[in-house]
Amino acid sequence: MGPEDRLDGVELRGLVRRVPGGRTVLDRLDLDLPAGAVTAVVGRNGSGKSTLARVVAGVDRPDAGTVRRPVPRAFLLAERAPALPRCSAAVLTDALGRALRGSTVAGDGASARHRLHEALAALGSTHGPDAALTRLSKGTLQKAHLAVAYALAARVTVLDEPETGLDPAAATAAGELLLALADSGCTVVVTGHRPPGAAHRSLLLEQGRPVQPDPVRDHERVYLVDVAPPGRAAAVLGHLGLAPGPGPGPGPGAMLAAGQEQARVRVPAAALRQTLRAALDAGLDVTRVVPETEADR
Amino acid sequence: MSLVGLLLRLQLVRRRSLAAWAVYLTVLAVLNAGPTGPVQGSFAMTGAALLAVSTWLVMAGTVCDQATTSMLAAVAGGPRRLHLLQAVSGLLAAVPLVVLAPIWDVLAADQPELGPALLLGVLSHLTAALVGAGIGTLASRPVTRDDAVALLVGAGGCLLALGVEGSSPFWPVFAALADGSARVTTAAVACLGAVAWATVLTALAGAVAGRRRSYGARARS
Structure with missing residues (x-):
């Protein structure tokens, strides 16, 4: 239509x-x-x-x-x-x-x-x-x-x-x-x-x-995604081009921080589905997906 | 399945409707247990009971939880239309009883001429059901929002329709059946009057439902 x-x-x-x-x-x-x-x-x-x-x-x-x-x-x-x-x-x-x-x-x-x-x-x-x-x-x-x-x-x-x-x-x-x-x-x-x-x-x-x-x-929105365990998250999402840094840059997003229990990833809306699918397919736990606000930046 | 079909389906699984049917079947069994006398006397009693039970069925058929009511009202095109559809589904739930009661009465009375007696029975019971359904629409949410007031309106309406001369289309049929002088033509005319009665009361109730500012919500508007 x-x-x-x-x-x-x-x-x-x-x-x-x-x-x-x-x-x-x-x-x-x-x-x-x-x-x-x-x-x-x-x-x-x-x-x-x-x-x-x-x-x-x-x-x-x-x-x-x-x-x-x-x-x-x-x-x-x-x-x-x-x-x-x-x-x-x-x-x-x-x-x-x-x-x-x-x-x-x-x-x-x-x-x-x-x-x-x-x-x-x-x-x-x-x-x-x-x-x-x-x-x-x-x-x-x-x-x-x-x-x-x-x-x-x-x-x-x-x-x-x-x-x-x-x-x-x-x-x-x-x-x-x-x-x-x-x-x-x-x-x-x-x-x-x-x-x-x-x-x-x-x-x-x-x-x-x-x-x-x-x-x-x-389409301009950016999401914060928490994934566990952090070690495997870095390995799996690294294949998607997620690199350490403030991101999102030229790749699909950025790995913001990897704590002891989970990693936080900053992903633009356009790459969100691909990122979630990769994480879930790899058996990672996606514990939180929220839109980034001014306070988060 | 239409929206009325869905409402009827919801009504059939509701305990309050099952209770209404159970009570009416018990009334039929008790009234027809012993020697019953003329069949018209039985029609008067079971018709009067059906008037109250159809009021009960329409009240019982009204969906009360807000999430379901909101969904159905939006799909129906507003609260007014949903109230009308709920009245129709309540009346449809009473239809099996409109047929069952005269058959039971005629068989129990050992009536020699089945056809005319059954026709008279069905018409008089249909009249009772229509009058009761009309009262039920006024006694249901959101027209009457307080349960105690709803009970008073429902019970009061039934007593008025049965006890006060000329107060409802069922009254002349009830009086004629009680003294054994009812004719099929009398019942047919009363039935047409009951259709008009139910239509007017349901339209009135629908108009009130449509004016409620918070349909389906328990809070008063």
């Missing part, structure tokens, strides 16, 4: 949302969430991320202001992925896919099932599409719902803290799936406490107001 086919996004104007007690959670928010892009809404606890997600998805009504969506229906994955009884990812995809007909960019049911398989495999899920959701662990349940979101390809897809419970490799794969959704023309909104692994735009929310526009575009 080319850029000329892309759909209109979601438009929020003068959005105000208060909670019981009168606290204003979203304060005169003006925001454009374009189609064909992943927009990350980042903020601390209580900054209004989840409320914004529910308003964008059409579940909550604002106290004032307007919300314009290209379609009336949306997909919303709440902060705690629901384990619906006697349901599997396949059942959910089938039922929600029918309800979302006309509000997705995906094809027929067979196409959605194919996409579901594809996404579960990409996320490294240990359970198939027919596994009962109630039997899944927290991380696997999250993977199942993310796979459903990818399979449905709703024009407006909203995911509240989608990386919750995911290991670093799965979080990277989830980011790639969301980028692929956006590429197909969807408006994708994700929330989180930190910028996610993959996003076209980031919005920092503080007390219901955006405090700075788009601080770092994803």
Whole structure:
């Protein structure tokens, strides 16, 4: 799907949302969430991320202001992925896919099932599409719902803290799936406490107001990756061109420090997947993947 | 499977729905245990019980956990539509009872003419189920958010529909069945009235659900 086919996004104007007690959670928010892009809404606890997600998805009504969506229906994955009884990812995809007909960019049911398989495999899920959701662990349940979101390809897809419970490799794969959704023309909104692994735009929310526009575009972002054991990490990642130094330089990144328990590697977004794959294939433990902040530099 | 199918599936595995069916089957068994008398008298009793049970089923079918409700409301196109779909799934859950009750009543009463009696039974029980479903939509979240108030609205609505003349489309059928003078035409007209009743109450409940500012959340808006 080319850029000329892309759909209109979601438009929020003068959005105000208060909670019981009168606290204003979203304060005169003006925001454009374009189609064909992943927009990350980042903020601390209580900054209004989840409320914004529910308003964008059409579940909550604002106290004032307007919300314009290209379609009336949306997909919303709440902060705690629901384990619906006697349901599997396949059942959910089938039922929600029918309800979302006309509000997705995906094809027929067979196409959605194919996409579901594809996404579960990409996320490294240990359970198939027919596994009962109630039997899944927290991380696997999250993977199942993310796979459903990818399979449905709703024009407006909203995911509240989608990386919750995911290991670093799965979080990277989830980011790639969301980028692929956006590429197909969807408006994708994700929330989180930190910028996610993959996003076209980031919005920092503080007390219901955006405090700075788009601080770092994803392709410019650098990640800090902690890998153990440090000795083998240096050997394995050295083959990728990771050299000691402040990096990232001409190679994929730099080995910042190798302590007794783990090595810290500084990797630009473009080389993150390759680095994680090499580390995991070599049997290394990837204990942390976080975007580098000003404070880290 | 459609969204109504998914809601019905969720309802079928919920203990509160199973309890409603179990209670109604017990009522049927008790009422038809001994000599039952005229079948219309049985229809009146089992129909009245079905009115309450269909209210219960609609209330029980409402999804309460916020994560599931949020997902379903977004996919349904908003809280109003989700509330309507939940009412439909609750009513569908009562349909087997609409058929089962008259059959049980007719067989227990040893009725000589099965066809007209069954038709009268099905129409009167369908009327009861529709009236009960309408009350259920008003007594469910998020229209009524407090459990105690929901119980009062549900029980009060059922008592009103059964006990006060002209208060619901089921009342004239109930009165006619109780004195043995009910006709198929009376029940058919009442059934049409019950369709309108359920539609109006469900639309009203849906409008209230759509105006709630925090659908699915336990917090008051």
